[in-house]
Amino acid sequence: MRTREIRARYDRDSITVYQAYAPEIGVPAAKAGTFVPPFSRNRMTWIKPSFLWLMARSDWGRRPGQETILAVRISRTGWEEALGLAVPTDPDRRVFRSSEEWRRRFAEAVVHVQWDPERSLDGRKLETRSIQIGLSRHIVDRYVDDWVLGIDDLTPLVRRINGLRKAGRLPQARALLPTERLYPLTPALADRLAASQQPTSPPRA
Incomplete structure (x- = not known):
């Protein structure tokens, strides 16, 4: 099985996830430090701790409707609450005893989890799977109301990294990437998410 890891930028209290929006949504959110109208609370929103995965998904902020790249800092308490409610988008037999059990739990789920190929700086798909x-x-x-601690607009940084990348200056581009490291999971969360074995989450000070 391909390795399934959560790699992220995090500290004791928070973790950074990335989202891409049209400027009319992303710019007001960054200015307010949280999501404000016209952001919709009535649809599913996907958050991703892998910067390069979102770069591949948004084509470095060039895909229509994804031109503004946001770094959303949320509480680790909220992040782990979401993980604790998450149900995979496929009937993984390490998590579910049957397809019927998966269908029932997925239909009731308020949080979904999906594993996609991690990406390299040049956009290649890697063997490691990254979570969204x-x-x-x-x-x-x-x-929006409880977990978000702050929002930064990374669009200028994304354009700079992409410019260096396209110019073949990969070491300079790589030096500007957000630092991500393996995120610790409790055995219960790892089992729920069908994640690869990872270090146990340390107690909070």
Whole structure:
């Protein structure tokens, strides 16, 4: 099985996830430090701790409707609450005893989890799988009102890195990437997410 890891930028209290929006949504969010209208709370929103995965998904902020790249700092308490509610988007037999059990739990889930190929700086798919979390409209209020600690607009940085990348200056581009490291999971969370074995989450000070 391909390695499934959560790699992220995090500290004791927070973790950074990335999202891409049209400027009319992303720019006001960055200015307010949280999501404000016209951001919709009535649809699923996907958050991703892998910067390079989002770069591949948004084509470095050049895909229509994804031109503004946001770094959203959320509480680790909220992140782990989401992980604890997450149900995989496929009927993984390490998590579910049957397809019927998966269908039932997936239909009731307020959080979805999906594993996608991690990406390299040049956009190649890697063997390691990276996590993305889908927050349904039933829990988006918690995300916006309780978990979000701050939002930064990374669009200028993304353009700079992409310019260096396209010019073949990969060491300079790589030096500007956000630092990500393996995120610790409890055995219970790793089992729930069908993640590869990872270090246990340390107690909070």
